[in-house]
Amino acid sequence: MSVCPNNYYAEPVYRTCSLTCDPPYFADPATHECVLHCVDSFADPDNNRCVDQCLSVLYPNADNSTNECVLECPDEPDYYADDHVCVFYCTTPAYYASASADGRLCVERCPNLTSSYNTYGDPLTGRCRETCSLGYYANNNTNLCVDECPSGSFGYNETRQCVALCPAEEGLYGDPFTHLCAYTCSEGYFGSQISQECVETCDGDPLDLTDVDYWGDALTTLCVERCPVKTYSYGENVTRTCVASC
Incomplete structure (x- = not known):
């Protein structure tokens, strides 16, 4: 036979x-x-x-590198389980490869490693990463790396995180036009030391003598208490900007 x-x-x-x-x-x-x-x-x-x-329960994932059923996908090659198949890139749309205590898996939302320490889905690498790729910022609300932070937050290049408040000690201001922490505000905006954001109108009330008044200085794109001498020397109360003449 x-x-x-x-x-x-x-x-x-x-x-x-x-x-x-x-x-x-x-x-x-x-x-x-x-x-x-x-x-x-x-x-x-x-x-x-x-x-x-x-x-099977004990060996639920198909490893294409060895043609074997395995409990967990290997790290050499850098494989992750996607619908019980070990893959280098997750094929399920909007899923990211994650290596955590739960295993090497393709996940819809990248896990929080601790109560204050997250990983983020990076669209450039397809991986859950602790730090996003250059040009992307970590959004803690979604655990995703985004190229533009959501309204009310700003991309901080030092940590590549979306932050609600840019670091004042570094002279940075949240620019609502670019959604970035910037040293210089976009045209038409001025850096406010009160809100630490770029604003269209600087703070101040000329009728309130106890209040500190600020005017927008076009040269520095900052809100200043005193307009610079000789150049844009006068504080205009309606627009709250420094002007060359009243």
Whole structure:
């Protein structure tokens, strides 16, 4: 008999047709043989069979690098489980590869490593990362790396995070036009020392003598208490800007 009948497999040690294959062999339905390595299928150690899909509880993921069913996808190559298949890039839309205590998985939302320490889905790498790629900023509301921070927050280049308040000690202001922390505000905006944001109208009330008045200085794009001498020397109360003449 050249080929064993259906549901039997050629056992290489005793050269008999057997219903099962013993380790380290796997029953291959395609060839009706007990084989050491499965071809175009995956070796499932749970039942010693070559299978098209890895569905067992102990070995639920198909590793294409070894053609084996594994508990967890390998880190060499850098694989992650996506719908029970180990892949280098997650194929499920808007999913990111995450290596955490839960395993090497493709996830919809990147995990928080601690109560105050998150990872973020980076669209450039397809990975959950602790720091976003250059040009992207970490959004703590969604755990995503974004190229523009949401309204009310600003991209801080030092940490590549979206922050509600830019660091005053660094002379940075939140620019609502660019959604970035900037040393110089966009045209028509002025850096406010009160809100630490770029504003269209500087703070101040000329009728309130106890209040500190500020005017927008076009040269520095800052709100200043006193307009510079000789250049834009006068504070105009309606627009709250420094002007050359009243």
